[in-house]
Amino acid sequence: xxxxxxxxxxxxxxxxxxxxxxxxxxxxxxxxxxxxxxxxxxxxxxxxxxxxxxxxxxxxxxxxxxxxxxxxxxxxxxxxxxxxxxxxxxxxxxxxxxxxxxxxxxxxxxxxxxxxxxxxxxx
Numbered sequence: 751x752x753x754x755x756x757x758x759x760x761x762x763x764x765x766x767x768x769x770x771x772x773x774x775x776x777x778x779x780x781x782x783x784x785x786x787x788x789x790x791x792x793x794x795x796x797x798x799x800x801x802x803x804x805x806x807x808x809x810x811x812x813x814x815x816x817x818x819x820x821x822x823x824x825x826x827x828x829x830x831x832x833x834x835x836x837x838x839x840x841x842x843x844x845x846x847x848x849x850x851x852x853x854x855x856x857x858x859x860x861x862x863x864x865x866x867x868x869x870x871x872x873x
Contacts, residue, residue, distance in 0.1 A: 751776055752774055752775065752776030752777065752778060752847065752849065752851070752860065752862050753774070753775050753776060753862070754772055754773070754774050754845045754846075754847055754862055754863065754864035754865075755772070755773050755775070755864065756770060756771065756772050756843070756844070756845045756864045756865065756866065756867040757770070757771050757772075757773075757867065758770040758771050758867060759843060759867030759868045759869045760868075760869070760870070761870045761871075761872065762835055762869075762870070762871055762872070763871070763872050764835060764836055764837055764871055764872065764873050765834060765835065766835050766871070767831070767832060767833045767834075767835065768832045768835065768869060769829060769830070769831050769832070770786065770829065770830040770832065770843055770845075770867060770869075771827065771828070771829050771830075772784070772786075772827065772828040772829070772845030772847075772864060773825075773826065773827055774826035774827070774828075774847055774849075774862075775826070777851060777852070778826055778847075778849045778850070778851065779849070779850040779851055779852050779857060780803055780849065780850045781803040781821070781823050781826070781847065781848075781849050781850075782802065782803055782848040782849060782850065782859065783800050783801070783802050783803070783846075783847075783848040784800065784801055784821055784828045784845070784846065784847050784848070785797065785798070785799060785800025785801065785808075785819070785828075785845075785846045786798040786799055786800070786819065786828070786830045786843055786844065786845060786846070787843070787844045787846055788839075788841040788842065788843045788844065788869070789841050789842050789844070789866075790838070790840055790841035791840070791841070793841070795844070796810065797810055798810055798813055798817065798830070798843065799813065799817055799819040799830060800819065800846070801819050801820070801821050801828070803823060805821075807819050812838070813832075813839075816832065816833050816834045816835075817830060817831065817832050817833070818830070818831040818833075819831075828845060830843070832869070835869075835871045836871060837871045837872065837873045838871075839869060839871050840869060840870050840871050841868075841869060842866040842867065842868055842869075843866060843867050843868075843869050844863055844864055844865075844866045845863070845864035846861070846862075846863055846864070847861070847862050847863075848860070848861050849862075
C-alpha cells in the first residue's frame with residue numbers, strides 16, 4: 751500500500767515563500783504523474799501543478815511564474831516551491847500520485863492522495 755506524506759505547510763504573509771514536500775512510501779514500479787492540488791475555503795479542489803514521470807510539468811495559470819514543481823523519481827519525492835504567495839493561495843494542499851504497481855505478474859495503475867497540508871497566506 752503506497753502512502754503519501756506531505757510537509758511544509760504553514761502561515762506566511764503575502765509575498766512570502768513556502769516549500770511543500772511529499773514523500774511516497776511503498777512499492778512503486780513507475781510514476782505516471784505526481785502533483786499538487788489545493789482546495790480553498792468554499793472552493794472546489796483544483797490542480798496547482800503536476801509533473802509526469804518523464805519530467806513534463808504543467809501549472810495552473812494562477813501560479814505560473816510563482817510556483818515551481820520538481821520531482822525526484824528515484825526517491826519518490828515531490829516538492830513545490832511557492833514564491834510571491836497571495837492570500838488567494840490559501841487552502842489545503844494535497845499531494846497526488848498516479849503510479850504503476852505490481853501484483854504478481856500483473857501491472858496495474860493506481861491513484862493515491864495525501865491527507866493534505868494547510869497553507870495560509872495573510873494579507
